[in-house]
Amino acid sequence: MSEDPQSPIGPDFSQGVALADLAAAGKISGRVGEEEVLVVVCDEKIFAVGAHCTHYHAPLIDGLAEDGVLRCPWHHALFDLATGEALHAPAFAPLACWEIEREGDKVFVRKRLKSSARAPKVEPFETSLENIVIIGAGAAAFAAAEQLRRKGYGGKIVMVSDDADPPVDRPNLSKDYLAGNAPEEWLPLGTDEFDLEREVDLHLGARATQLDPDKRTVTLADGTTLAYDRLLLATGAEPIRLSIPGADLPHVRTLRSLMDCRAIIERLPTASRAVVLGASFIGLEVAASLRARGLDVHVVAPEKRPMERVLGPQIGDFVRSLHERHGVVFHLDDVATGVTERQVALRSGSVLDADLVVCGVGVRPRLTLAEAAGLVLDRGVVVDAFLETSAPGVFAAGDIARWPDPHSGKNIRVEHWNVAERQGQIAALNMLGARRVFTAVPFFWSQHYDVVINYVGHAEAWDEIEVDGDIASRDCLLTYKENGRVMAVASIFRDIDSLRAEIAMERMPA
Missing domain, CATH: 3.50.50.60 (FAD/NAD(P)-binding domain)
Structure with a gap:
């Protein structure tokens, strides 16, 4: 091909692209009209989707397509190539999808599919649910509320938080927003498909003072009592003060x-x-x-x-x-x-x-409400593989949750944004009766000037660190092992390797 496949403009797919070129490249970034499109070969099928992640606009041509899903190279969001649905946070909005047409030895992309054609399949859930209460307004809380609505739950969602603001993109607070590189209007969480303030009954600046799992009620500081059918504890953590x-x-x-x-x-x-x-x-x-x-x-x-x-x-x-x-x-x-x-x-x-x-x-998990309610604690709120606490109908997600991690074989608690969001999504499905085991591999990223460090897995201890590449040259992959088992992988500008490490951990036997 005469055009660079990684060009931000690339070929005009409405004029066709050679099947041989597509097969050789695996992914080609181009355009349909004014819209940037990525054509992907995955599992011997061809897909056409939006060229950028809906989270931070990462170029998905640098991502990894496998088993019918496309993984974002920057923050490991996951998209269904057939429907465009955002399967894993931190992305929530779907990718646009286009119809693939094959004529002879060429592939053409001309028609964008309507949003109704890629609406996610509604999970079967308990139809008797009328009231779901979420305590907290952070990553897990937002992700849970968004997932509930995405999966068709039409009952009431009440979100209670002592924060003055609705959920925001917290990682940005210490990074671009504090540095002056991002305006405040970028911070609130939401998508075109999900407006939190429209979909949820928000109680901001409100403090939950009592949880009664037997009566299934929550009492607020102002005396208000909220009844629930299911409840999510997502109280997060608070900074340690000197x-x-x-x-x-x-x-x-x-x-x-x-x-x-x-x-x-x-x-x-x-x-x-x-x-x-x-x-x-x-x-x-x-x-x-x-x-x-x-x-x-x-x-x-x-x-x-x-x-x-x-x-x-x-x-x-x-x-x-x-x-x-x-x-x-x-x-x-x-x-x-x-x-x-x-x-x-x-x-x-x-x-x-x-x-x-x-x-x-550092921070400490906010456990006062859970402790007073008699929930089982162990340096966090103990949950099972479905993120349900010791009290039936009460789930926990995010910084407070200690769960059985199938990858490390340990009960762990992790204070990472992506983990909180993904737990919120799974907790939402399970509140609806799906019984989905939480198996996501922990992931976080940390930005220092123009250097981003990605970290997959969770290594509380290790006895060996393998270094591939050169750290000083900002091109490296570090593997943390305990008794020969890979516990975590850190990388600098090795995005594909980081994604492959995540897949390997997902497939690793417990």
Whole structure:
């Protein structure tokens, strides 16, 4: 072919593309009129779908097509090639689909299918359900509500949250939005097919104070009592707050909600020096975003390497050097002992000037409601393979849920956005009676300047790290093993390898 198959414009599919070229490439990106289209060969069938992921607009030509589904290269969303349906978060909106026409040795794409032609099959569910209550308004809560409506549930959905704002794209808060590269109107979660505020009875700024699984009621702080047929606990986690002197000063902030992020941004015009407490994913993403805003940034953390506990020493050293090249100053093996209006004192005796202090020292699951209700807890809310708690009809998803992970063979709790959304989707199906086992492989991504680290799986411990490629050159795949078993894979600019690792873990016997 004379045209580059990875061109953002590519061939005009209405004029046809040679079957031989398509068979050789596997995927070709082109156009039909003004719309970008991806033609894909998968399982000896040919499909034509939208060329970009409906989540962050990733080019799907760089993704992986296998077993009738197309996987996004950036954040591992999953699409049904036949219908366009978004099967796995973080994408919710479907891909557009076009009809394939074959004439001789060419394939033509001319006709876009109507949305009704790709409506997802409605799951069989319990028709007696009238009231579903969701406690929380984060990733799991939104995903559950969207899935309930997508699968045809027409009863009442009540969402209760003590947040002031509806669900937002939380990963963006520490990344592009805080860095000033994304407007706030991009943040609310929703699609053209699902408007949360229209589909759900939202109780924002409301706190659930009592859950009675026997009576199937939830009581709010204002005395309102809500009855439910099924309930989803998605209370999430809250930032750990320091107890050092000065921790309650107005320029000392945490970052969890949109309100938190707004409060940090409001201080930026008068701030020039920031101290970030914690070298976690949130802490270092905040550091990168504040550097993008032109602030001097110092990072204080008790560990000897950033991110070593999760990603190991090799990635830890790389991440530190990356941030140092962008001007971040580290104070590792140290902690803050006090904060004043202009300074942060450290255990080592150092004193750092600071107009802004951001605490990113971790989060803890919000378990008060579940504990008072008598649910079984184990450093989280214990759920079964269907995400149901010890109380019949009460499900849990997201940061609070500890579930039996078939890939690691352990009961795990994971504080990742994609996991929360995918659990919300499965919990919704099971609240409707589908009895779907949660088998998704955990995945997260972390962005530092122009470097994105993808991580598949869950390794609480490992005894071996295999490194393929060169970390310093930003071209690597790290495999974390325990007793010879692959527990997790981290990668930098190895998107296809990351997707293949995910598939391998999905197929791995327990």
